[in-house]
Amino acid sequence: MAKKLMKGCEAIGEAAIKAGCKLFFGYPITPQNEIPEYMAHRLPQVGGTFVQAESEVAASNMIYGAAGSGERVFTSSSSPGISLMQEGISYIAGSELPVVIVNIMRAGPGLGGILPSQSDYFQATKGGGHGDYRLLVLAPWSVQEAADLVQDAFDLADYYRNPVMVLGDGLIGQMMEPVEFRAERTPCKPLSPKAWAATGCNGDRPTNIINSLFLDPEVLERHNQKLKAKYDLMVRDEVRCAAYGTDRPYEVLIVAYGTVARVCSTALDDLREDGVGAALFRPITLFPFPYAELRAAAETARAVLVVELSTGQMIEDVRLALEGSRPIHFLGRQGGMLISPEAVAERVNAICAGLRAEVRHG
Amino acid sequence: MQNDLIIAGFGGQGVLLIGKMLAYAGMADGKEVSWLPSYGPEMRGGTCNCTVVIADRPVGSPVVERPWVAMVMNLPSLEKYEEMVKPGGLLLVNTSLINREVRRTDVRVVKVPANEIANRLGNPRAANMVALGAYLGATRAVSLAAVEGLVRETFAGKAKVIDSNLAALQEGYALGEREAADGKVVPQEVGA
Amino acid sequence: MVETVVFARPQALAPVPTHYCPGCTHGVIHRLVAEVLDELGLAQRTVGIAPVGCSVLAYNYFSTDFHEAAHGRAPAVATGVKRARPDLIVFAYQGDGDLASIGMAEIVHCANRGEKITVVFVNNAIYGMTGGQMAPTTLPGQVATTCPLGRDVSLAGYPIRVAELLATLRTPAFVARAAVHTPLHAVTAKEMLRRAFRYQAEGTCFSLVEVLSTCPTNWGMPPVEATEWVEKNMVPYYPLGVFKTPEGVDRAPRPAPAEEG
Numbered sequence: 087m088a089k090k091l092m093k094g095c096e097a098i099g100e101a102a103i104k105a106g107c108k109l110f111f112g113y114p115i116t117p118q119n120e121i122p123e124y125m126a127h128r129l130p131q132v133g134g135t136f137v138q139a140e141s142e143v144a145a146s147n148m149i150y151g152a153a154g155s156g157e158r159v160f161t162s163s164s165s166p167g168i169s170l171m172q173e174g175i176s177y178i179a180g181s182e183l184p185v186v187i188v189n190i191m192r193a194g195p196g197l198g199g200i201l202p203s204q205s206d207y208f209q210a211t212k213g214g215g216h217g218d219y220r221l222l223v224l225a226p227w228s229v230q231e232a233a234d235l236v237q238d239a240f241d242l243a244d245y246y247r248n249p250v251m252v253l254g255d256g257l258i259g260q261m262m263e264p265v266e267f268r269a270e271r272t273p274c275k276p277l278s279p280k281a282w283a284a285t286g287c288n289g290d291r292p293t294n295i296i297n298s299l300f301l302d303p304e305v306l307e308r309h310n311q312k313l314k315a316k317y318d319l320m321v322r323d324e325v326r327c328a329a330y331g332t333d334r335p336y337e338v339l340i341v342a343y344g345t346v347a348r349v350c351s352t353a354l355d356d357l358r359e360d361g362v363g364a365a366l367f368r369p370i371t372l373f374p375f376p377y378a379e380l381r382a383a384a385e386t387a388r389a390v391l392v393v394e395l396s397t398g399q400m401i402e403d404v405r406l407a408l409e410g411s412r413p414i415h416f417l418g419r420q421g422g423m424l425i426s427p428e429a430v431a432e433r434v435n436a437i438c439a440g441l442r443a444e445v446r447h448g
Numbered sequence: 449m450q451n452d453l454i455i456a457g458f459g460g461q462g463v464l465l466i467g468k469m470l471a472y473a474g475m476a477d478g479k480e481v482s483w484l485p486s487y488g489p490e491m492r493g494g495t496c497n498c499t500v501v502i503a504d505r506p507v508g509s510p511v512v513e514r515p516w517v518a519m520v521m522n523l524p525s526l527e528k529y530e531e532m533v534k535p536g537g538l539l540l541v542n543t544s545l546i547n548r549e550v551r552r553t554d555v556r557v558v559k560v561p562a563n564e565i566a567n568r569l570g571n572p573r574a575a576n577m578v579a580l581g582a583y584l585g586a587t588r589a590v591s592l593a594a595v596e597g598l599v600r601e602t603f604a605g606k607a608k609v610i611d612s613n614l615a616a617l618q619e620g621y622a623l624g625e626r627e628a629a630d631g632k633v634v635p636q637e638v639g640a
Numbered sequence: 641m642v643e644t645v646v647f648a649r650p651q652a653l654a655p656v657p658t659h660y661c662p663g664c665t666h667g668v669i670h671r672l673v674a675e676v677l678d679e680l681g682l683a684q685r686t687v688g689i690a691p692v693g694c695s696v697l698a699y700n701y702f703s704t705d706f707h708e709a710a711h712g713r714a715p716a717v718a719t720g721v722k723r724a725r726p727d728l729i730v731f732a733y734q735g736d737g738d739l740a741s742i743g744m745a746e747i748v749h750c751a752n753r754g755e756k757i758t759v760v761f762v763n764n765a766i767y768g769m770t771g772g773q774m775a776p777t778t779l780p781g782q783v784a785t786t787c788p789l790g791r792d793v794s795l796a797g798y799p800i801r802v803a804e805l806l807a808t809l810r811t812p813a814f815v816a817r818a819a820v821h822t823p824l825h826a827v828t829a830k831e832m833l834r835r836a837f838r839y840q841a842e843g844t845c846f847s848l849v850e851v852l853s854t855c856p857t858n859w860g861m862p863p864v865e866a867t868e869w870v871e872k873n874m875v876p877y878y879p880l881g882v883f884k885t886p887e888g889v890d891r892a893p894r895p896a897p898a899e900e901g
Contacts, residue, residue, distance in 0.1 A: 427509050
């Protein structure tokens with residue numbers, strides 16, 4: 087299919103439709119309004135249903151019902167709305183239902199602002215709602231990758247019967263870039279019929295009950311351990327990451343995800359021109375986090391720089407990956423302020439200068 | 449090679465539209481492109497801007513802090529972006545709405561009376577097209593033919609609007625080309 | 641010569657420009673609230689609750705204390721303030737998405753508990769801040785970005801008449817609907833706001849004034865047309881007047897008296 091110039095939000099909407107999603111429940115919030123608007127316009131054309139919920143609290147419970155019926159279902163929101171959805175998300179994870187949730191992050195806490203941010207990393211990767219559960223979290227860095235990952239997200243959700251979150255920021259949502267949708271797409275995981283769905287048993291099978299209530303602690307513990315086994319499988323099989331400039335010697339390894347990694351990639355080019363050795367490591371899955379891959383990439387580096395639009399959230403996973411083996415520096419902006427390639431390059435140069443001074447004094 | 453520019457003006461001046469047209473035209477010319485709008489409270493009646501990157505290889509940062517080119521359609525935009533343009537870069541100034549001189553001496557300046565030209569052509573809303581034309585004439589960032597095709601597509605079915613927008617685009621292009629030929633602006637080979 | 645000021649900014653209004661679009665009547669409603677607070681001498685002990693929506697920045701435009709609430713939760717925040725400090729005058733200022741969609745639970749229970757607060761409910765039949773999506777009060781057939789073919793009542797139901805709905809609650813309250821699209825309407829709106837705040841000041845009851853407002857930007861029409869649109873389309877569906885008073889005025893549909901308990 088030909089390339090088409092699309093806004094990130096629209097590409098995400100179209101990707102959901104290409105993945106066979108016919109249901110959207112959501113509530114307006116900036117900066118992702120183009121997703122529900124796109125679905126309101128597009129779903130009726132493909133025989134689907136769009137419902138504007140009265141709130142994100144309601145929307146998250148609507149997708150719970152729809153997913154329990156065995157249908158592919160999707161919602162999107164931005165940070166404060168995602169907070170409101172945590173009730174539903176926790177029930178969905180507990181009931182093992184497949185849904186896709188897109189979070190176009192904006193700056194917080196509280197009402198915060200509406201400009202791009204990566205301040206929901208903890209919420210997305212470490213829980214968010216109550217209870218002992220995990221989301222599979224995918225972080226695209228371009229509009230094309232957002233479209234690809236949203237389609238994969240539906241397959242992953244169905245395969246693991248688990249909510250999958252696509253974590254973007256305001257830039258991904260609002261920018262326009264060329265996108266290409268594959269005409270024939272093979273699911274990224276083998277899919278089986280949803281025999282567990284509550285679709286009316288007609289007396290020909292035992293009843294299916296969508297439920298997360300287990301009053302017997304032994305039963306609930308077994309349920310928790312079953313979920314844990316599922317998360318362990320994700321850790322084993324679903325890690326995705328990318329590295330740039332690691333084919334040449336580098337002193338500093340930059341770690342960043344999403345659009346921030348794009349900014350860092352430009353800095354990388356500028357640094358190369360100036361003869362400074364730097365490389366970039368980009369986690370694409372945030373849960374599961376590419377601990378081993380990052381540790382390997384950092385082996386030949388002398389220092390690591392983590393760049394985030396937050397006060398430092400992913401850096402905690404970087405620390406876990408490196409186990410104190412390398413000094414870790416941090417560059418962050420908050421509140422919707424962006425990081426420029428120049429700022430990244432400047433920081434890398436400062437780190438390199440520090441390393442050289444160390445050598446002289448050492 | 450990478451062309452990047454920021455287009456800025458009042459909401460309603462069509463700065464987002466011409467930015468999109470540049471991105472579409474760049475894509476049609478086989479280049480890599482990104483278009484990033486400002487969004488937020490400033491969308492409502494205030495200033496707005498967009499960043500367009502047109503490149504020969506995948507676009508790195510869609511965020512550009514020091515643009516090579518700034519097209520400023522009103523005074524607040526000149527105030528905001530004059531200092532940000534890279535030395536040796538280009539400031540394209542809508543002199544119809546900006547009555548002060550550019551202070552920078554290390555950038556090239558193309559003055560475009562965009563609103564006056566659009567008014568004279570009988571379509572006051574086509575000032576953005578005049579400015580877009582001037583940018584193309586001065587830089588050849590994408591082909592004029594590709595943009596003309598987009599004008600026909602955007603306003604399909606409205607023959608009069610197409611004609612006046614094409615006229616605005618072409619008049620702007622001639623102006624930009626003239627400025628370039630005078631040696632004030634060199635058609636650019638920007639970035640690395 | 642003695643100069644007489646005949647028109648000035650109310651003290652309860654801050655001396656700052658607002659961010660509202662040209663032709664939007666939020667500014668008029670702000671002013672009416674401020675005038676009433678001044679005239680009743682309440683401004684000094686008033687705490688406002690701002691919503692999420694176009695009037696999210698209302699705390700900048702009044703010179704009274706304010707809380708900024710989460711979307712739809714203003715009546716809950718107001719309840720907390722009023723219960724902690726019954727001597728304060730507390731008002732929530734909410735739009736139609738905030739109050740009638742995401743915050744319907746909060747407003748109904750706040751009214752039903754009879755919290756002695758005042759709610760200024762601004763109904764312009766659309767989501768303004770997020771860019772023109774369908775509101776619970778969007779009229780049948782009215783086009784919005786999430787009902788691009790017009791509100792289809794077979795899918796989205798009918799617009800909610802908030803004043804009438806709240807008037808069905810048994811708890812005593814003052815519930816009225818006004819408009820501000822002409823000076824005469826604005827005068828009446830101010831009278832209703834005055835009654836609402838007076839009931840609160842006297843500790844009588846919950847009070848809510850629904851005010852029909854304009855949104856030229858998202859309705860896609862010039863301001864003058866927008867005011868005409870209010871008269872032609874909104875007023876017939878949303879009749880103006882008092883729906884309930886603590887003294888017993890009650891225009892709300894009710895079950896037969898026998899069922900009333």
